[in-house]
Amino acid sequence: MRTQVAIIGSGPAGLLLGQLLTKAGIDNIILDRVSRDYILGRVRAGVLEWGTVGLLDEAGAGDRMHAEGLPHDGYSLAFDGRDHRIDLFGLTGKRVMVYGQTEVTRDLMDARDAAGATTIYEAANVTPHEFDGAKPYVSYEKDGVTHRIDCDFIAGCDGFHGISRKSVPEGAIKTFEKIYPFGWLGVLADIPPVSHELIYANHPRGFALCSMRSETRSRYYVQCTLDDKVEDWSDERFFDELRRRLPQHHADAMVVGPSFEKSIAPLRSFVAEPMRFGTLFLVGDAAHIVPPTGAKGLNLAASDVYYLFNGLREFYADKSRAGVDAYSARALSRVWKSVRFSWSMTTLMHRFPDTGDFGQKIQEAELDYLTHSEAASRAMAENYVGLPY
Ligand code: RFL
Ligand code: PHB
Numbered sequence: 001m002r003t004q005v006a007i008i009g010s011g012p013a014g015l016l017l018g019q020l021l022t023k024a025g026i027d028n029i030i031l032d033r034v035s036r037d038y039i040l041g042r043v044r045a046g047v048l049e050w051g052t053v054g055l056l057d058e059a060g061a062g063d064r065m066h067a068e069g070l071p072h073d074g075y076s077l078a079f080d081g082r083d084h085r086i087d088l089f090g091l092t093g094k095r096v097m098v099y100g101q102t103e104v105t106r107d108l109m110d111a112r113d114a115a116g117a118t119t120i121y122e123a124a125n126v127t128p129h130e131f132d133g134a135k136p137y138v139s140y141e142k143d144g145v146t147h148r149i150d151c152d153f154i155a156g157c158d159g160f161h162g163i164s165r166k167s168v169p170e171g172a173i174k175t176f177e178k179i180y181p182f183g184w185l186g187v188l189a190d191i192p193p194v195s196h197e198l199i200y201a202n203h204p205r206g207f208a209l210c211s212m213r214s215e216t217r218s219r220y221y222v223q224c225t226l227d228d229k230v231e232d233w234s235d236e237r238f239f240d241e242l243r244r245r246l247p248q249h250h251a252d253a254m255v256v257g258p259s260f261e262k263s264i265a266p267l268r269s270f271v272a273e274p275m276r277f278g279t280l281f282l283v284g285d286a287a288h289i290v291p292p293t294g295a296k297g298l299n300l301a302a303s304d305v306y307y308l309f310n311g312l313r314e315f316y317a318d319k320s321r322a323g324v325d326a327y328s329a330r331a332l333s334r335v336w337k338s339v340r341f342s343w344s345m346t347t348l349m350h351r352f353p354d355t356g357d358f359g360q361k362i363q364e365a366e367l368d369y370l371t372h373s374e375a376a377s378r379a380m381a382e383n384y385v386g387l388p389y
Contacts, residue, residue, distance in 0.1 A: 003029045003118075005312060006138040006151040008126055008164055010039060010119055012101060013284030013301040014157030015108035019059035020309045022117045026316055029149055030119040031126050031140055032158075036109060043188055043261050044101040046211050046219055047072075047198075047295035049386030052302040053097050056104065061111040068214070069099035075384075077349075077370065078201040081247050084371045085197075091374070091381040098198075100213045101298055128154045128167050131280035152279065153324075155308065157301075159285040160270070168277050180267035180291060180346060181353055182206070185224040187238055187259035193218045194246070194254045200293070200349055202363065203245035207293075207350040210246070223350055228264060235259050267291035267346065269339055274328040281308055281327060288335050290342035293349060299386055300338050304331045306389050334387060341383040 005021055007014045010032035021028045032039065048056075048069070056062040073089035089095050112119060123140040130136050137150045156164020165173070184207075193212035201208040206223035213219055222241050224233075235258055243251040270289040275282045284301030307330045311323030348366055352359055370376045 001029070001147065002150045003027045004151060004316070005153045005155055006031070006128075006136075006149050007155045007157055008032075008128065008138065009156070009158035009162060009284075009286070010036075010109075010121070011157060011159055011284065011301070012104055012108065012298055013286075013305055014155065015105060015112060016055060016059055016302060017155055017157060017283065017305045017309060018117060018119075019061060019108055019111050019115070020055070020305065021312065022112070022115045023058075023060060024309075024313050024316075026312060028117065030112075030117075031123040031138065031149075032119070032121050033123055033126060035121050036119075040102060040106055040109075042102065043186070043219075043263070045292070045295065045298035046098055046100050046213060047299075048097040048099055048104070049299045049302075050094050050096065051306070051386050051389055052299050055302050055306060056107070059108065059111060061104075061107040064103065064107055065097065065099045068103070069097045070212070070214070071095050072098055072197055075198040075200065076195065077367065078199050078247050078250070079203070079367050083199070083247060084367070086377055086381050086384070088381045088385055091378040092385050094385040096295075096385055098212060100219075104298070126158075126163055128156065128164060128280055131167075132278040134279070136279045153312065154280045155283055156280055156286045157283045160289050162286050164280060164286050165272055165282055168280070172277060174273050176269075176271045176273075178269040178343070180269075180350070181226065182223050182350060183226055183228065183264050183266045184209075184221045184292065185228060185230070185233055185238065185264050186219065186221045186262070187235070188213070188217065188219055188261040189235075189257050189259040190216055191218050191255045191257040192216055194250050199246065199250060200345075201245050201247075202349045202351075202367065204351065205241070205245050208242050208245035210242075210250070224264060226266060230262050230264055233262065238262070265292070267293075269343055271332070271335060271339060273332060275304070275331050276324070276328040281324075283308055287331075288339065290339055291346045292342075293346040294338065294342035294384065296338040296342050300335055303334050303386075303389055307331045334389070337383070337387055345380075
């Protein structure tokens with residue numbers, strides 16, 4: 001088999017890149033090691049920057065998002081028993097879209113099917129080869145048979161645990177990592193959200209987040225310890241804990257109900273540099289991970305795709321390598337700003353077991369500063385809605 005761009009990974013990064021390439025007339029094949037249903041069973045991000053919304057429109061996958069997604073003009077920082085609203089629209093003229101990653105993925109898969117582009121699910125032992133030369137290829141196994149796809153470029157969109165980053169010789173890559181001493185326990189339940197905007201709460205018992213997927217489906221999180229087990233958290237215990245961490249008027253307004261998804265995610269910041277090795281490009285979680293506090297993971301995958309897609313389009317349309325050569329530096333410049341923002345919002349809103357009274361006082365001072373300084377609130381809002389590409 002031969003294609004122009006072989007894409008490893010059918011998450012949001014691989015699917016968005018594939019769809020933009022297909023629309024530009026650039027042939028591509030996507031390979032994933034799991035099934036389509038398995039991918040659609042994952043519950044992950046929920047907030048889209050407006051730049052991501054625009055890319056989904058450009059990919060021809062935005063109709064349902066505009067019909068069913070919820071544009072949000074602000075969110076609340078809750079602490080000390082009260083709310084401070086970050087007026088995203090008033091401070092930046094921009095808003096975000098609340099629309100789940102599962103739905104984004106489904107819309108991109110449907111658009112890909114409609115375009116007739118090839119995706120190979122349940123491909124085993126996918127491996128990128130010879131990406132330091134001009135004739136790269138990807139091999140994989142399916143139903144016991146080994147296949148080979150020759151290509152011009154390989155896009156490694158295979159997430160943090162994927163094979164693409166691991167295929168790069170150790171000496172050619174530098175990684176940066178920070179592990180946080182806590183996780184998030186999340187539930188999904190068909191109950192109306194406690195508030196029509198997101199609430200990020202800092203409480204002596206730990207962080208909490210009230211998010212949503214629709215007007216009838218809530219996504220709630222509480223900070224938990226790294227050794228917490230999902231089995232130890234009944235719905236009753238979860239909602240009791242969540243309510244205790246919210247200002248009283250929100251706790252009183254909360255409707256509770258049975259959850260149908262409950263999981264724990266550890267929090268980590270990670271960046272791999274560079275993001276390009278010859279004809280292999282790392283995209284999205286394959287190259288970087290952020291803690292979810294700033295809602296940046298999925299949006300960073302989208303901005304990487306923007307830079308790579310434009311580089312590839314320039315390569316095929318104008319015979320220019322300038323865009324692909326600039327990919328890593330352009331993507332990393334935006335990545336590090338989102339890594340910084342996600343780290344700072346995580347540091348501001350969580351209880352840390354190891355920073356003592358000093359760390360606590362610094363948090364309180366920063367929250368007080370945010371409450372009283374429009375400049376500080378605007379800086380936060382500007383990062384949350386997404387820095388320009
Ligand atoms: P994905 O979504 O992980 O997709 C990668 C795809 O690659 C496939 N794959 C392979 N295919 C072939 N061969 C291999 N060897 C392969 N190894 C992996 C996988 O099956 C998969 O289909 O990466 P992508 O596309 O870069 O998208 C990134 C986003 O998914 C990610 O940034 C966010 O979901 C991060 N994230 C969250 N972000 C938020 O903004 N808010 C959240 O609440 C939030 N919650 C989460 C998250 C990430 C989580 N992970 C990765 C464990 C919760 C979790 C649990
Ligand atoms: C979510 O809805 O899952 C969500 C929203 C905002 C975040 C993280 C997760 O910062």
